[in-house]
Amino acid sequence: MQDPGIEKLVEKAMSVHRNSYAPYSNVHVAAAVEADDGTVYTGVNVENASYGLTICAERAAVAAMVAAGRRRIARVAIVADTPEPLPPCGACRQVLAEFGDPETLVVSVSTKTGRRRSWRLGELLPYAFTASHIEENRGSDAAP
Template sequence: MDGRDLDKLVEKALSVHRNSYAPYSNVHVAAAVEAEDGTIYTGVNVENASYGLTICAERAAIAAMVAAGRRRVVKIAIVADTPEPLPPCGACRQVLAEFGSRDTLVVSVSTVTKESRVWRLGELLPYAFTVEHIRENRGSDAAP
């Protein structure tokens, strides 16, 4: 994979980073996902006083991708104003598993130190729960 591809994805995430709404944690996060057709979608974290209603940047970007009719994440860039690159939370990892694969590339960059880290989704979520688990238990005609 060409490093310039990752740089472009990181730049897209950085372009919306300032739009993050994080008055409670003060941790601003943005994400950019690249769909299978090369289109890039962005999202930011949107916190809520009722913490359980907070939306992560990764899931916001994936929701934008799905709203546009795309269904496959090839790679994702995450930027956060944390001292170390921030990996996706467990919920985001599971959503990435729904729309990506074990080989989906995940890159994270700290806006504080400029340090970056790259993983494959399979490293972050080695035993992802997938549609195959449902189909095994309900038959091959199970949704989606």
């Protein structure tokens, strides 16, 4: 039996998928993040001719969540028009780790084939750089 909460997240991501702006890669991605209060925020990838300025769907969704005043991610859904489900890129994994935890569920769905894949954030980024790495060195007399 499918988890109704995950299905809702996938549907939310699907509902904005067509808004993706991907004229260079032609890979359209959408994401939905569920905050710990149950509110869902969506985002799409927004490419730029200067590739480094491209915004991934996952980071766009997290930015919308943060703009709304939320700070914790409960779970994430990603949809992409690729044959296989896409995992989040490295930058997105790090951003998800900032607001999620190692048990945060990440589900990815291919809009072309319907294939699904899911991971826990800790599987995707087992050694995430977190605030604790900064805090444990704050006030240290160690040289920079």
